[in-house]
Amino acid sequence: MSSDTQPGSIREARNSILAEIGDAVTLVAASKRQPDDRIDDALAAGQRVFGENRVQEAQERWGDRLAQFEDLELRLIGPLQTNKAEDAVKLFHVIETLDREKLLKALTKGVEKTGASAPDLFIQVNTGDEPQKGGVSVAGLSELITTTRDLYPGRLLGLMCIPPADEPAAPHFALLKKLADAHDLPQVSMGMSGDYALAARLGATHVRVGTAFFGARET
Ligand SMILES: *Cc1c(COP(=O)(O)O)cnc(C)c1O
Numbered sequence: 001m002s003s004d005t006q007p008g009s010i011r012e013a014r015n016s017i018l019a020e021i022g023d024a025v026t027l028v029a030a031s032k033r034q035p036d037d038r039i040d041d042a043l044a045a046g047q048r049v050f051g052e053n054r055v056q057e058a059q060e061r062w063g064d065r066l067a068q069f070e071d072l073e074l075r076l077i078g079p080l081q082t083n084k085a086e087d088a089v090k091l092f093h094v095i096e097t098l099d100r101e102k103l104l105k106a107l108t109k110g111v112e113k114t115g116a117s118a119p120d121l122f123i124q125v126n127t128g129d130e131p132q133k134g135g136v137s138v139a140g141l142s143e144l145i146t147t148t149r150d151l152y153p154g155r156l157l158g159l160m161c162i163p164p165a166d167e168p169a170a171p172h173f174a175l176l177k178k179l180a181d182a183h184d185l186p187q188v189s190m191g192m193s194g195d196y197a198l199a200a201r202l203g204a205t206h207v208r209v210g211t212a213f214f215g216a217r218e219t
Helices: 010-019 036-044 055-068 083-091 101-116 142-152 168-182 195-199
Strands: 026-030 049-052 073-076 094-099 120-124 156-160 188-189 206-209
Touching: 010 026, 010 036, 010 195, 049 055, 055 073, 055 083, 073 206, 083 101, 094 101, 094 156, 101 142, 101 156, 120 142, 142 156, 156 168, 168 188, 168 195, 188 206, 195 206
Parallel strands: 026 049, 026 206, 049 073, 073 094, 094 120, 120 156, 156 188
Antiparallel strands: none
């Protein structure tokens, strides 16, 4: 599938996003449902940090490229089922969507069983209390942090959120940053195509940008 973006446009989009977020923030290119030629353009432009939503799609996309680019960092930003935990720990350097103890145990087991080096973890927080959305509730966060530090020592780096689509994002970003600070977590993943600059101003260390980076996704 060839894309409808102009050659060089991913490089330009990347440069302008990087200029907006500044040096202290990491740009995670959210590559779900993007065609191969755009992935290759992103790599040619120097992008090395990618966020994926599904384990299987990520395996297909990155299996060969991982051998080619030693400095790739793959981050799982979509929901993870426990039966995919083993595959996920083998592939991803960072899992941003830990949200329950059962998944934590599956990840721990996956690391033990495969001997893979343990991925770093972020806990996803459901700041809008949306029933259909992943993430631990704000009320349940402290307990999950304690359990994670216990069972999976040294690898919990930060918090992640996806604010409700129909609400201003700023209060959610501010809340996530406050929660991270309160729990001594140095990293915060928040902000997407429409609001990454805002997220960066409100303390994001990682922004996850898809369409503003690559162009529109395939459906
Ligand atoms: C798709 C996705 C993004 C990027 O969304 P855009 O609006 O295309 O920038 C960011 N985070 C998560 C969790 C996503 O699923």
